[in-house]
Amino acid sequence: MRFEVQESGSVELGLKTFFYIENSYMGSAVIEKFHDDIWHFNRLYIHKNLRGRGIGTALVNKTAAFCNENKVTLINVLNPYGDLQYEQLKHFYLKNGFSVGPIEGVLVILKAGDSLERFLPAFAYIRGA
Numbered sequence: 001m002r003f004e005v006q007e008s009g010s011v012e013l014g015l016k017t018f019f020y021i022e023n024s025y026m027g028s029a030v031i032e033k034f035h036d037d038i039w040h041f042n043r044l045y046i047h048k049n050l051r052g053r054g055i056g057t058a059l060v061n062k063t064a065a066f067c068n069e070n071k072v073t074l075i076n077v078l079n080p081y082g083d084l085q086y087e088q089l090k091h092f093y094l095k096n097g098f099s100v101g102p103i104e105g106v107l108v109i110l111k112a113g114d115s116l117e118r119f120l121p122a123f124a125y126i127r128g129a
């Protein structure tokens, strides 16, 4: 089977998930609404035996496109709990549509016209959560 990315959820629901399918489920990206147009990257996970094949990149690209299309800002707290070190994870997200946020360890997709400062309370909250 050729791979496909399936999705569920919506802006209205405040939850969006992208599933990478190739014969079976291989990984997913989950984002959820935090407050108004600010969303949080809740989870990105690729099955351990299937990493390094571009699946994470495909899911992050879908996620970034969703945020741009729906004009939401996405906050992503780097959490190196898998094989990738902090700097490798940062590099991975930066080359796939994220920018550096105002706090170390937080990357963002900022909707057009917004300023990072507007989201400082959310950054602080998520960072401390």
Ligand SMILES: CC(C)(COP(=O)(O)OP(=O)(O)OC[C@H]1O[C@@H](n2cnc3c(N)ncnc32)[C@H](O)[C@@H]1OP(=O)(O)O)[C@@H](O)C(=O)NCCC(=O)NCCS
Binding pocket: 044, 045, 046, 047, 050, 051, 052, 053, 054, 055, 056, 057, 058, 077, 078, 079, 080, 081, 082, 083, 084, 088, 089, 091, 092
């Ligand atoms: C992070 C994760 C989602 C990446 O998924 P993936 O499918 O392996 O990613 P890709 O194959 O698309 O690789 C993306 C990039 O990650 C980096 N990368 C992947 N494997 C790597 C390795 N072994 N060493 C160094 N960098 C690596 C590279 O920058 C790579 O891009 P490149 O292929 O152009 O060099 C996956 O490792 C994972 O599920 N990890 C555990 C959960 C986790 O850490 N989630 C993120 C929390 S913030």
